[in-house]
Every structure is written in structure tokens, then in C-alpha cells.
Amino acid sequence: MLFKRLLRDERVPRRVKVAVALLLPYLLMPFDLVPDFIPVAGQLDDAILVAAVLAYAARSTGRELIEELWPGSERGLRVVLALVPRV
16 A cells, blocks of 8 residues: 555655566566565565565655554554665
């Protein structure tokens, strides 16, 4: 839901939208760079890519916009923002 909102929001720079748009098909592909049957590493590659794109989006748009567009709980937001270093 957050990625969908980032893609639709006009305050989000185009380069962030491109990063999000490239991530979504990768997550939906039936195959990965690291196959899911490999314990831990199989799921970790997806998580790392999601965290990297979220961090990039937050650095580029500001943490405030991520907070505004966040659809989940306050606790979930804190977890997501913990991935983003303060600048």
C-alpha cells in the first residue's frame, strides 16, 4: 500500500517512483536472484531490496512524507523508519 501511494503522490520525485516501480515486478517474479528454497538467504534478498528502496524513498522525500503516506500501525512505521538513517 505504501508503494502504491508513493507512486501516485506528486510530491515524490520521479527517480523514487522509478525505483519503486522496478522493485514491484521483481517482488512478483516467480524466481529470485537467490532462490527461496535456500534457508534464510532466499527470503533475505527480498527484504534487503525492500528496505533499500524504502530508505531511498525516505531520504529523497523526507521522513514526514513516509509518515503521512504510511497505511499501517504506528509500531510498523517505527520499524520502517528505523531502517532510514537520520540526516
